[in-house]
Amino acid sequence: MATVEVRDLRKRYQDFLALDGVSLKAETGQLVTLLGPSGCGKSTTLRCLAGFLEANGGEITVDGESILGTPANRRGFGVVFQNYALFPHMTVAENIGYGLKIQKLPKSEIETRVYDAMKLVRLDGLGDRLPRAISGGQQQRVALARALVLKPKLLLLDEPLANLDARLRDEVRWLIRDLQQQSGITAFYVTHDQSEAMAMSDMVAVMKAGRVAQFATPREIYQKPTERYVADFTGEANFIPCQSVTPQGEGRYAITAAGATLELEGVPGITGPAELLLRPEALSLTAPEAGTFKGTVTKSAFLGAALHCEITLPDGSMLKLAAEPNHKVRTGEVVGIAIDNSHAWLMPEVAP
Ligand SMILES: Nc1ncnc2c1ncn2[C@@H]1O[C@H](COP(=O)(O)OP(=O)(O)OP(=O)(O)O)[C@@H](O)[C@H]1O
Numbered sequence: 001m002a003t004v005e006v007r008d009l010r011k012r013y014q015d016f017l018a019l020d021g022v023s024l025k026a027e028t029g030q031l032v033t034l035l036g037p038s039g040c041g042k043s044t045t046l047r048c049l050a051g052f053l054e055a056n057g058g059e060i061t062v063d064g065e066s067i068l069g070t071p072a073n074r075r076g077f078g079v080v081f082q083n084y085a086l087f088p089h090m091t092v093a094e095n096i097g098y099g100l101k102i103q104k105l106p107k108s109e110i111e112t113r114v115y116d117a118m119k120l121v122r123l124d125g126l127g128d129r130l131p132r133a134i135s136g137g138q139q140q141r142v143a144l145a146r147a148l149v150l151k152p153k154l155l156l157l158d159e160p161l162a163n164l165d166a167r168l169r170d171e172v173r174w175l176i177r178d179l180q181q182q183s184g185i186t187a188f189y190v191t192h193d194q195s196e197a198m199a200m201s202d203m204v205a206v207m208k209a210g211r212v213a214q215f216a217t218p219r220e221i222y223q224k225p226t227e228r229y230v231a232d233f234t235g236e237a238n239f240i241p242c243q244s245v246t247p248q249g250e251g252r253y254a255i256t257a258a259g260a261t262l263e264l265e266g267v268p269g270i271t272g273p274a275e276l277l278l279r280p281e282a283l284s285l286t287a288p289e290a291g292t293f294k295g296t297v298t299k300s301a302f303l304g305a306a307l308h309c310e311i312t313l314p315d316g317s318m319l320k321l322a323a324e325p326n327h328k329v330r331t332g333e334v335v336g337i338a339i340d341n342s343h344a345w346l347m348p349e350v351a352p
């Protein structure tokens with residue numbers, strides 16, 4: 001098992017700086033997700049970890065020892081990449097056992113370990129099939145078993161579910177998380193799916209143009225984002241500019257925004273302009289005079305489990321909220337909006 005630390009990692013492709021000082025850490029047994037839009041450097045980070053790419057600066061350590069001088073095949077990591085194809089002419093069992101054969105282990109040990117790995121990922125009985133004769137989800141599980149059979153100290157997964165349909169994604173996702181937790185293997189997982197990152201991870205690194213914008217637990221990333229980019233990328237978010245901000249000490253602030261006065265928590269040390277983050281669950285509809293804010297309904301849609309509303313405030317800000325489904329509102333109606341301050345959060349307008 002392994003603690004893995006990436007410090008100030010830099011990677012240049014010709015004159016393009018793809019990684020501009022990436023730092024993150026996985027404690028033993030943690031699953032750390034790299035989350036971010038296309039092109040932000042997720043795969044590049046993972047490829048540097050795997051040893052498929054050479055970094056131009058920074059450090060990667062495993063249990064405190066640098067691995068930058070160790071070639072990929074000596075790092076002892078398991079790798080499952082989106083396009084890491086299976087060998088088409090080998091059976092499922094041969095694919096899974098390939099790495100062990102290279103290590104020249106005795107045939108009987110290979111057989112036992114392949115059998116155990118197939119059972120682990122629920123591929124029992126499919127060992128003699130060729131990859132083209134099994135489904136996409138099964139192929140993905142073969143790739144996973146092929147990595148796990150080597151008992152790696154670190155598992156690297158780059159969008160391993162990208163080719164699967166929604167139902168299979170869900171199934172294989174939980175299988176990965178279960179196996180990873182049961183075996184206590186440290187893992188890095190790449191995705192651009194926000195809900196996948198939130199559901200699976202111990203820690204999430206939200207990446208932005210070759211850097212880590214925030215590295216924290218899923219809960220913190222969602223409830224206490226350090227900047228608008230992170231808030232936007234991790235779920236539905238409403239932003240309201242503040243007219244005044246008065247620090248109250250210990251990350252608490254008194255603010256005025258869209259004609260209302262609020263006291264709430266926020267990013268520590270805000271001194272300049274700030275904006276209020278209101279997730280949909282911070283908001284509920286009330287009578288016009290009873291709410292913190294008063295606004296006009298500009299859109300509403302009944303979605304079964306909730307009534308989705310868009311409400312425009314006097315300062316022009318727009319709030320999206322999910323109201324109790326039996327609530328009835330008309331477009332143009334003036335409503336009150338109650339705020340649950342424990343779900344509200346203040347952020348600096350410019351990233352720290
Ligand atoms: N071999 C290469 N040569 C030049 N530029 C590259 C190369 N590989 C990646 N890049 C660039 O580096 C940046 C980061 O790429 P990377 O593959 O790490 O992104 P990513 O976050 O994994 O994106 P995606 O979600 O699309 O897979 C991108 O702008 C990409 O165009």
Ligand SMILES: [Mg+2]
Nearest residue numbers: 042043044158
């Ligand atoms: Mg990628």
